[in-house]
Amino acid sequence: MSNRDYDSLLDRARERIPEDISERSRWTMPTPDILIEGSQTILRNFSEIVDAMDRDANHVFQYLLNELGTSGTIEQFRIMLKGKVPPKRIKEKIVSYVKTYILCAECKAPDTRFLREDRTTLLKCQACGATRPVRL
Numbered sequence: 001m002s003n004r005d006y007d008s009l010l011d012r013a014r015e016r017i018p019e020d021i022s023e024r025s026r027w028t029m030p031t032p033d034i035l036i037e038g039s040q041t042i043l044r045n046f047s048e049i050v051d052a053m054d055r056d057a058n059h060v061f062q063y064l065l066n067e068l069g070t071s072g073t074i075e076q077f078r079i080m081l082k083g084k085v086p087p088k089r090i091k092e093k094i095v096s097y098v099k100t101y102i103l104c105a106e107c108k109a110p111d112t113r114f115l116r117e118d119r120t121t122l123l124k125c126q127a128c129g130a131t132r133p134v135r136l
């Protein structure tokens with residue numbers, strides 16, 4: 001057995017460890033801390049949420065603006081959105097970001113990375129190795 005065969009067997013074995021995947025699936029997101037102040041809505045723990053997502057803050061921010069149909073600014077740890085945005089809607093959009101850009105479609109693990117291939121971007125799961133295309 002060559003070293004290469006051995007390595008690929010090992011890789012396949014590691015991928016089949018269910019505890020590993022279930023361990024990762026226990027990953028949770030911080031609860032969004034949302035405050036409506038006058039005519040703006042503040043997501044106070046934005047940076048904490050982005051850290052848990054392990055995604056680019058600007059990408060998450062632009063997604064939220066587009067989905068909520070508002071404008072806003074990023075400050076150090078928080079984001080300010082124009083208008084009174086119902087907290088429920090912000091939470092829904094955070095969940096849909098996670099479903100669209102983070103969770104593996106096969107095993108539901110959150111441990112995924114963007115992988116650029118030519119003109120498409122794939123979401124590659126570090127737990128099971130599955131890939132699916134995503135639109136950034």
Ligand SMILES: [Zn+2]
Pocket residue numbers: 104105106107108109125126127128129130
């Ligand atoms: Zn997976």
